[in-house]
Amino acid sequence: MDNHFDVIVLGTGLTESITAAALSKAGFKVAHIDPNPYYGADEASLSLDELVKWVDRRKQDNHSVTHYGEVPPHARQYSVSLAPSVIPSIGPFISSLIASGVSRYGSFKLLGRVVIYDGGILKDVPQSKDDIFQSKAMSLLEKRRVTRFLMFAAGEFENSKELHGQENSPLLDFLHKTFLLSEATARAITYALGYCCFITETTLPALHRIRAYLKASGRYGSSSFLVGYYGGSGEIAQGFCRAAAVSGGVYILGRSVTRISVDPAGPECPDLKSDPRFVVEVDDFPDRLHCRCLISSTTLLPGHLRTLADVICPQISSCGSPQPFAMARCIAIVDGPITVSLDTKDSGTSEVSDSSLLVFPPGSLKGGSDVSAVHVMTAGPGTMSAPSGKGILYISMPLLTNSIHSAETLLRPYLTAVLILFRAEQQEQNTLICSTFYIQELASCTGNTSDSLVGLLAVPSLSAHTTQGVDEAAVVAEAAFRKAAAFLDGEIKDISKQNVFWPLLAEMVEGEVNDMQW
Amino acid sequence: MHNVKRNPQTPEALAEKNQREQSKIIEFLTLTEDVLSRKKKQEWSNDAFELTQRLLQINPEFYTVWNYRRNILLNGIFPQSTPEQINDLLSNELSMTTTALKANPKVYWIWNHRRWCLENVPDGPERNGVPSMEWRQANWDKELFVVERMLDADARNFLAWNYRRYVLANMPTRRPETSELAYTSRKIGANFSNFSAWHQRSKTLVGLWESGQLDPIQSRDDEFELVSNALYTDPDDQSAWIYHRWLIGSGENKAQLEREIQLIFELLQEQPDSKWCMESLVHYKRLLLQNHSPDSQTLKQECVELLSRLMDLDPVRYFRYQDLRRDLDQ
Numbered sequence: 001m002d003n004h005f006d007v008i009v010l011g012t013g014l015t016e017s018i019t020a021a022a023l024s025k026a027g028f029k030v031a032h033i034d035p036n037p038y039y040g041a042d043e044a045s046l047s048l049d050e051l052v053k054w055v056d057r058r059k060q061d062n063h064s065v066t067h068y069g070e071v072p073p074h075a076r077q078y079s080v081s082l083a084p085s086v087i088p089s090i091g092p093f094i095s096s097l098i099a100s101g102v103s104r105y106g107s108f109k110l111l112g113r114v115v116i117y118d119g120g121i122l123k124d125v126p127q128s129k130d131d132i133f134q135s136k137a138m139s140l141l142e143k144r145r146v147t148r149f150l151m152f153a154a155g156e157f158e159n160s161k162e163l164h165g166q167e168n169s170p171l172l173d174f175l176h177k178t179f180l181l182s183e184a185t186a187r188a189i190t191y192a193l194g195y196c197c198f199i200t201e202t203t204l205p206a207l208h209r210i211r212a213y214l215k216a217s218g219r220y221g222s223s224s225f226l227v228g229y230y231g232g233s234g235e236i237a238q239g240f241c242r243a244a245a246v247s248g249g250v251y252i253l254g255r256s257v258t259r260i261s262v263d264p265a266g267p268e269c270p271d272l273k274s275d276p277r278f279v280v281e282v283d284d285f286p287d288r289l290h291c292r293c294l295i296s297s298t299t300l301l302p303g304h305l306r307t308l309a310d311v312i313c314p315q316i317s318s319c320g321s322p323q324p325f326a327m328a329r330c331i332a333i334v335d336g337p338i339t340v341s342l343d344t345k346d347s348g349t350s351e352v353s354d355s356s357l358l359v360f361p362p363g364s365l366k367g368g369s370d371v372s373a374v375h376v377m378t379a380g381p382g383t384m385s386a387p388s389g390k391g392i393l394y395i396s397m398p399l400l401t402n403s404i405h406s407a408e409t410l411l412r413p414y415l416t417a418v419l420i421l422f423r424a425e426q427q428e429q430n431t432l433i434c435s436t437f438y439i440q441e442l443a444s445c446t447g448n449t450s451d452s453l454v455g456l457l458a459v460p461s462l463s464a465h466t467t468q469g470v471d472e473a474a475v476v477a478e479a480a481f482r483k484a485a486a487f488l489d490g491e492i493k494d495i496s497k498q499n500v501f502w503p504l505l506a507e508m509v510e511g512e513v514n515d516m517q518w
Numbered sequence: 519m520h521n522v523k524r525n526p527q528t529p530e531a532l533a534e535k536n537q538r539e540q541s542k543i544i545e546f547l548t549l550t551e552d553v554l555s556r557k558k559k560q561e562w563s564n565d566a567f568e569l570t571q572r573l574l575q576i577n578p579e580f581y582t583v584w585n586y587r588r589n590i591l592l593n594g595i596f597p598q599s600t601p602e603q604i605n606d607l608l609s610n611e612l613s614m615t616t617t618a619l620k621a622n623p624k625v626y627w628i629w630n631h632r633r634w635c636l637e638n639v640p641d642g643p644e645r646n647g648v649p650s651m652e653w654r655q656a657n658w659d660k661e662l663f664v665v666e667r668m669l670d671a672d673a674r675n676f677l678a679w680n681y682r683r684y685v686l687a688n689m690p691t692r693r694p695e696t697s698e699l700a701y702t703s704r705k706i707g708a709n710f711s712n713f714s715a716w717h718q719r720s721k722t723l724v725g726l727w728e729s730g731q732l733d734p735i736q737s738r739d740d741e742f743e744l745v746s747n748a749l750y751t752d753p754d755d756q757s758a759w760i761y762h763r764w765l766i767g768s769g770e771n772k773a774q775l776e777r778e779i780q781l782i783f784e785l786l787q788e789q790p791d792s793k794w795c796m797e798s799l800v801h802y803k804r805l806l807l808q809n810h811s812p813d814s815q816t817l818k819q820e821c822v823e824l825l826s827r828l829m830d831l832d833p834v835r836y837f838r839y840q841d842l843r844r845d846l847d848q
Contacts, residue, residue: 147751
């Protein structure tokens, strides 16, 4: 194997994998390394036995985790995601998914239902004029005001008089004062249309999200979001890796990087036009790998290089909105149905989906958080994530600061509440098979102000935001791709090579239909 | 197609395209001549039948050939067939035209042909020596199904709504009107900006009121409640306002009229630029004047004020509002 590459990518998380695929398809020689024996890194989709091993490793590394229950039979039929998320139907991520051809490697379906927990029960969240018309929960006046808000949010609000001066005020206040919405409606919009994490989140970034999601609705169906089969993100990261491999990328899984040295001087290979910059040594690997450009997830970069790297931060700015410090997470495997039945819509044709999103606003649950919004995502046989009759619940709570409480203390009230809600709906027994609680530390994304080492790029791990995370990953990946390509091309001085993020798929030019497996 | 390069049409390419089209044109003209000459001779053979099918597949709007096809069936094929065979033939015609409809949903002649087929389905099959209505029932049921698919695809296709009324009125066993009311509820719920659905609802309700299946007073109140949801959700949507006007009718019910005026007034407070609110208020207050309080100066004054506001808001109809105002002053 030739050990000289244009790029070496460390980590097969979603962002890194998109970057690797783009560079590989653009014609660069890519090597992609991950210490785990699976793709996806911290966003991987794991079977239950792999999850148990992951739990054990975490315990060994002294990271927080608690695990209860026995692994059920058919452990391989479960695909558990370490980073549950949904895909907006319109956005940079889905565009990348389609343009790269990776959408053909996976299957997707619409997110079933978004509901909000309010006053002890689950309520539908109106997403369109027709939802508002049919709602039994709003007064006539409220309906007028909500429609007015939705029209405002779907339009060009940037220079509007309503928004003037309010961009940084909390969204909840904006909705009360400017649109005169009731508290319940304002909560539904803030947390289940704008998907805000915290009670103090500001208006402008939330409005951007609301507009994006309103426009996304209708592209594939009434929901604004898609979910991936087989656990979502990890499966998709693997798809991008496959795309990179198909274009010639080399994959090394299950080996750690033991040393990275920077080698600017001294040509070791005189037949190369330019000097290799980085030398990467891999555990139990005879040869050293050379590359001109090194891209790594921030978690895998050793400390001394971390400060020298050009960290690429997502440009979807939060201007004033608080960023989560960590996420408290729970993965629960449940025996019994996890569907939330549709009561108001009488379309007659749609089947009940087992992929849904339950939002618990701050302060909605006794014993829960007063500051953070908690998301509960369900996944089941409908997305091949669990065998028939079983389901997976993902509970995530963004934390503003380091919490003295364990993930379990924070999340158990929500788990209990959700199980009671499902039991009430289905009138069947719903038992917990096993559950895992842990705190996921999030790498803070601060760029380096000092000069970074040319050719060394770092990308943060997938943002924990349920709806925005994958779009941020795509934006970061594209920025990383452009920087790397510009750098690599600059060295070759080959200006004729126009670097498009995703070159046209050959099949598309021939007129073949690019069909997705729905 | 996305990402497909547009090949510039060279003169050679254009000439080639012309050539290919020429042969198609010649084929079509030859076929047409053949078919029309047989028609002239009043030929009712199976060969002619096949030929009409080929021709109609190319051009489903050729109504002369549809007529010829029906004549072949009536004069040539039916006299030699058992009732069962006739039923099969007609069912076949219906499936063939369903395919044609999907590609051409607005060609009247295809709809026409279907009506003719449905009306000619024979009585049968025989049950205990007596001909039943089963064939008819099956075909008409399928027809309703086809119309429902068309309305699912485009709920505002008035052609399809019209055809739906034809089917419902002519089915051997009628569907209950209450189920039609539920159907309109579903369509309105899915998208309340739909004239045809509200219109169908009004027709269905009249039937239900006259037959006594629904109490007109309670039902009207229920309808007012339903339409108020539409008015408040989107005061710009005409179909809801037109339905509301139909519900008010000639304004004999004073309490109802006053209640609705108050409701619209509150909506106007919330949405001060709503032209429809103002217009409706003028219309309904005039009904109050005509039917119940002919001497009320307050009402007259309120209307004049509203009309003045309308003249500013909707200058295109300035003179109409001015006229109305003049009428009131008298």
